[in-house]
Amino acid sequence: MQHSRDQSPSDSFRASLFETELGWILLAGRAGKVCSVSIGYDSPAEAWQHLRQRGAISCDLSAIEECSVDWHPQARQAIQDYTRGLTVDFSEIACNLSGMTQFQQQVLRTVREIPRGEVLTYGEVARRVNRPAAARAVGATMARNPVPLIIPCHRVIGASGQLVGFSAPRGIVLKQHLLDMEQSTRAELGMSAR
Numbered sequence: 592m593q594h595s596r597d598q599s600p601s602d603s604f605r606a607s608l609f610e611t612e613l614g615w616i617l618l619a620g621r622a623g624k625v626c627s628v629s630i631g632y633d634s635p636a637e638a639w640q641h642l643r644q645r646g647a648i649s650c651d652l653s654a655i656e657e658c659s660v661d662w663h664p665q666a667r668q669a670i671q672d673y674t675r676g677l678t679v680d681f682s683e684i685a686c687n688l689s690g691m692t693q694f695q696q697q698v699l700r701t702v703r704e705i706p707r708g709e710v711l712t713y714g715e716v717a718r719r720v721n722r723p724a725a726a727r728a729v730g731a732t733m734a735r736n737p738v739p740l741i742i743p744c745h746r747v748i749g750a751s752g753q754l755v756g757f758s759a760p761r762g763i764v765l766k767q768h769l770l771d772m773e774q775s776t777r778a779e780l781g782m783s784a785r
Contacts, residue, residue, distance in 0.1 A: 606642075607662035608635055611674035613768075614760070617642055618666055624687040625666055628738045631759045670740055676772055678707060681741045688737070694722070698732045705746040708773045712750050726750070734758050745769045 604626075606619040613631045617638040620626040632638040666684045673679040682703070688696050697720045705711055711719075713726040713733070722728070733744040734756060745766045749755040757766035 605662040607667050608638060609667060609671065611671055613674045613765070616670055616674075618663055618670070620663065620687060623663065624685045625663060625738055625741060626687045628670075628740060629759075630739055631761060631765050633760070637760070666741070673740060681743075684741050686738050686741060690737075691732075691735070694720070694725075694728065695732045695735070698729050699736060699742050702733070702736075702744055702747060703742045705743055707743075710746045710748050710770065712748055712752075714750055716747055730756065743769075746773075 604619060604621045606617060608615065608617045610616075615632040615635055615638045617629040617632070617635075618625055618627070619629075619642060627642060629638045629641045632641065663684075669679045669681055669684060673681075688699060691699065698716060701716055701719050702711075713729045714723070716729045717723055717725040720729075729747070733747050736742055736744040736758075739745065739759060745757060754763040754766050754770075757763050759765050761768075
């Protein structure tokens with residue numbers, strides 16, 4: 592791939608594909624910032640297909656130059672640890688959300704702060720971003736979250752406490768699995784959820 596005059600080789604898009612307890616995961620981004628996380632696929636081909644079909648909201652990933660398990664070792668290791676049931680702090684992993692609106696970025700920053708083992712409803716997130724009537728817009732933002740797990744959209748649930756929507760393979764079954772896994776970790780540590 593040729594680099595434009597404005598793009599150095601270190602700024603070119605990279606990807607990291609690896610298998611976990613949740614299935615195949617594909618991280619993609621550039622300059623150390625994660626633009627896309629595709630989780631829970633049965634094969635590498637399915638993970639790549641998802642990336643091509645959905646793309647990343649924040650980056651044009653059509654020009655990925657290289658796939659390596661070493662692209663973003665910090666994010667890769669954190670996700671691998673998380674899928675093994677370990678408590679992980681994703682806050683140090685930089686994400687590129689530039690393709691999202693100001694409102695969407697605010698929602699995603701708020702969701703990123705939801706502690707492991709806890710949940711908020713779409714309405715509660717809307718109130719936290721001072722848009723109390725925007726629960727549906729919060730839901731639409733969760734559906735477009737380009738970096739699940741790093742921004743834990745699975746911790747946002749319906750007003751009645753029901754699980755509604757999750758845009759990864761196996762949908763709400765995977766969402767429930769993630770929440771159960773986080774809850775059992777809290778229980779093992781002697782913590783209680785709100």
